[in-house]
Amino acid sequence: MAILSDIEETQSNQTQNSPPPTNPQPAAAEKEKKEDNTTSLLPNSGNGLDLENYSWGQSLEEVTITVPVPAGTKSRQIVCEIKKKSLKLGFKGEPAMIIDGELFGPVKVSDSFWQLEDQKTVSVLLTKFEEKNKSWWKSLVKGGPEIDTQKVQPENSKLSDLDPELRSTVEKMMFDQRQKQMGLPTSDQIQQQDLLKNFDFSKMKQVDKFSNMP
Structure with a gap:
């Protein structure tokens, strides 16, 4: 017959020698904590984000990007490489690009384009x-700040629903793209041609005449 004190001592030794129970809950809680730290941002009015160096917006069909550049910037100074993914x-000669990365989704390169607006904005x-x-x-781009897609607003179905300034920019870009595809002058080139047509070269000849006088 075992003595009560012996039984208690045996149970005590078993408790001390047994390994501590495993508890998977802390690991799961830590994982859940990490997931909670990945917060999405509220989208801007264009269903994209306004970032430090540029802003972007989107519809279900297209993505628009606006990049402010120093006034007087020329198109030849800009580097813009649009690929499917x-x-x-950025600027030629600059080691760091303004945007450089893998797009969130693939795009149609033939239907995508860029242009310099008023020598101060790249669209x-x-x-x-x-x-x-x-x-x-x-x-x-992948790895960039993310928006909460549950908070996006229904897209505008018509150009007439867009903000007047944005509508004008989009229409101009679409017109210029069609002109380039057909080998015709862009809106800026047409404007330059109109200026040359209306320029009075007779006054220029008179100025040259007087400048050549001794």
Whole structure:
């Protein structure tokens, strides 16, 4: 017959020698904590984000990017490489690009383009590749700040619904793209041609005549 004290001592030794119970809950809680720290941002009025060096917006069909540049910037100073899965945009000779990364989704390169507006803003239009199952992009480039796609506003179905300034920019970009595809002058080139037509060269000849007088 075992003595009560012996039984208690045996149970005590078993408790001390047994390994501590494993508890998977802390690891799961830590994982959940990490997921909670990945917060999405509230989208801007264009269903994109306003960042330090540029802003972007989107519809289900297209992505628009606006990049402010120093006044007087020339098109030849800009580097813009649009590929199916990546975008690079910056200044020639500069080691760091303003945008350089893998796009959140693929785009149609033939239907995507960029242009310099008033020598102070670079506008880029990207056409999303998906024909079906169109979706909202969480970010412009992978690894960049993400938006909460549950907070995006229904897209405008017509150009007439857009802000007047944005509508004018988009219409100009679309017109210039069609002109380039047909080998015709862009809106800026047409404006320059009109200026040359209306310029009075007779006054220029008179100035040259007097400047050549002894």
